[in-house]
Amino acid sequence: MSVYYTEEHEWISVDGDIATVGITDFAQGQLGDIVFVEVPQAGAQVQKGKEAAVVESVKAASDVYAPVSGEVVEGNQALVDDPALVNGAAEGEGWFFKLRLSNPSELEGLMDADAYKAFCDSQ
Amino acid sequence: MSESEKTLPLDGWHRQLGARMVPFAGYQMPIQYEGIIAEHRWTRESAGLFDVSHMGQLIVAGRDSEKALESVLPADLGLLQDGRLRYSLLLTDGGGIIDDLMVTRRGDHFYLVVNGATKEGDIAHLREKLPEMVVIDHMKEQALLALQGPKAVEALARLAPGVEALSFMTGGAFQIGGTAAWISRSGYTGEDGFEISVPARSAEGVAALLLDQPEVKPIGLGARDSLRLEAGLPLYGHDLDGTTTPVEADLGFAVSKRRRADGGFPGWHRIVKEIEEGTITRRVGLSVEGRQPVREGAMVVDGEGNEVGRVTSGGFSPMLEAPIAMAYVPAASAAPGTAVSLAQRGKIFQARVVPMPFVPHRYHRKGAAA
Numbered sequence: 001m002s003v004y005y006t007e008e009h010e011w012i013s014v015d016g017d018i019a020t021v022g023i024t025d026f027a028q029g030q031l032g033d034i035v036f037v038e039v040p041q042a043g044a045q046v047q048k049g050k051e052a053a054v055v056e057s058v059k060a061a062s063d064v065y066a067p068v069s070g071e072v073v074e075g076n077q078a079l080v081d082d083p084a085l086v087n088g089a090a091e092g093e094g095w096f097f098k099l100r101l102s103n104p105s106e107l108e109g110l111m112d113a114d115a116y117k118a119f120c121d122s123q
Numbered sequence: 124m125s126e127s128e129k130t131l132p133l134d135g136w137h138r139q140l141g142a143r144m145v146p147f148a149g150y151q152m153p154i155q156y157e158g159i160i161a162e163h164r165w166t167r168e169s170a171g172l173f174d175v176s177h178m179g180q181l182i183v184a185g186r187d188s189e190k191a192l193e194s195v196l197p198a199d200l201g202l203l204q205d206g207r208l209r210y211s212l213l214l215t216d217g218g219g220i221i222d223d224l225m226v227t228r229r230g231d232h233f234y235l236v237v238n239g240a241t242k243e244g245d246i247a248h249l250r251e252k253l254p255e256m257v258v259i260d261h262m263k264e265q266a267l268l269a270l271q272g273p274k275a276v277e278a279l280a281r282l283a284p285g286v287e288a289l290s291f292m293t294g295g296a297f298q299i300g301g302t303a304a305w306i307s308r309s310g311y312t313g314e315d316g317f318e319i320s321v322p323a324r325s326a327e328g329v330a331a332l333l334l335d336q337p338e339v340k341p342i343g344l345g346a347r348d349s350l351r352l353e354a355g356l357p358l359y360g361h362d363l364d365g366t367t368t369p370v371e372a373d374l375g376f377a378v379s380k381r382r383r384a385d386g387g388f389p390g391w392h393r394i395v396k397e398i399e400e401g402t403i404t405r406r407v408g409l410s411v412e413g414r415q416p417v418r419e420g421a422m423v424v425d426g427e428g429n430e431v432g433r434v435t436s437g438g439f440s441p442m443l444e445a446p447i448a449m450a451y452v453p454a455a456s457a458a459p460g461t462a463v464s465l466a467q468r469g470k471i472f473q474a475r476v477v478p479m480p481f482v483p484h485r486y487h488r489k490g491a492a493a
Contacts (some may be wrong), residue, residue: 035414
């Protein structure tokens with residue numbers, strides 16, 4: 001299983017052709033208290049770079065862009081019911097959705113954990 | 124940090140406490156320390172310390188300053204006793220709101236607290252409108268702190284004995300740790316609490332003394348905004364501006380009875396007409412269905428999707444754990460219980476007009492049990 005990161009502060013954990021997507025711990029820290037999350041439903045097609053989910057803190061609303069393309073196989077209903085899961089476990093139970101990769105080559109060029117840490121430090 | 128953003132007297136102190144600083148009203152200000160929801164709840168349960176030194180503190184003094192101020196404010200200052208404060212408005216000739224403020228009679232002069240983002244314009248307006256005999260002093264050397272919450276009185280009375288005798292909307296001169304302070308029982312959260320004006324050079328010492336009290340934690344601007352929204356209190360530049368009148372904004376209480384009858388302040392004709400005949404739109408509170416916040420800028424729409432009003436503040440209420448908002452809606456839809464539709468980013472939300480405040484005020488009014 002490999003984990004990738006984007007400059008938009010998302011993580012993608014890949015197991016075979018299934019990718020689990022969430023926002024990073026750094027991102028949740030920047031957003032602050034999360035009060036609302038909207039995730040795509042199973043069957044939805046998401047396209048790399050296009051809006052796939054919504055996350056709202058007390059202060060502001062942000063779109064979550066799909067870091068890779070594919071068909072959603074599951075949205076995290078537990079997160080919809082308890083949006084604060086993102087604050088407590090952004091890179092675990094607070095995942096947003098799982099999708100079946102339609103173009104695994106899109107993973108090329110994404111950052112690994114060390115590169116992402118360096119990227120955050122430079123922000 | 125941009126050079127156009129100035130720093131406030133407690134800048135270093137906020138950073139030491141781990142605040143996240145953001146630009147606000149031309150200053151670097153703390154938006155949050157441990158988190159907006161935790162800070163919000165702490166203020167409602169215990170006592171929160173706010174640095175509001177960006178606000179403008181003004182002295183208006185000199186012969187006939189009462190009469191002069193009445194020419195720019197709709198308040199009956201003749202009724203304002205020494206050491207008492209009231210909410211008032213600077214108005215345009217058309218009745219639009221230039222700023223909202225607190226005015227206190229302090230012996231031979233008046234003490235005004237105006238919004239940070241508007242203070243320079245307010246001062247220019249006052250200098251233009253008031254006669255030369257009236258002196259306007261912008262007290263740039265004063266910092267302003269607010270201690271808000273049900274335990275504020277316990278914490279502050281330990282340092283400044285006597286403050287417990289103040290009732291809501293009264294103030295007096297006190298000492299805190301050897302520093303002269305003007306303290307009023309007032310605030311912007313809906314809770315009991317105090318606003319404390321001290322010299323900027325002593326502000327860090329006073330803030331440290333307050334924070335040493337076990338009831339007190341520092342609170343940022345983020346929670347200040349969510350607290351005032353729950354309290355139904357409008358924020359200038361968002362819920363009020365030069366195009367809104369006191370009647371539209373549901374602030375008719377700021378126009379005193381004698382002044383309604385006699386006039387002599389900007390916008391009198393329009394305001395009296397609106398009090399008698401009503402307005403096209405009115406500021407109301409909204410309870411929004413679901414969990415998703417509807418924010419400033421969202422539209423109030425009719426059945427055909429036409430814009431008939433606007434959300435001016437909106438967010439998630441930490442106490443109600445639900446989205447709430449303030450909006451201008453058509454007067455016909457302003458009664459509590461009325462269903463309204465809102466549009467935000469292509470999505471329709473259902474909401475209901477509810478009385479404000481959203482969370483009951485807990486002011487320490489004169490004559491009320493302690």
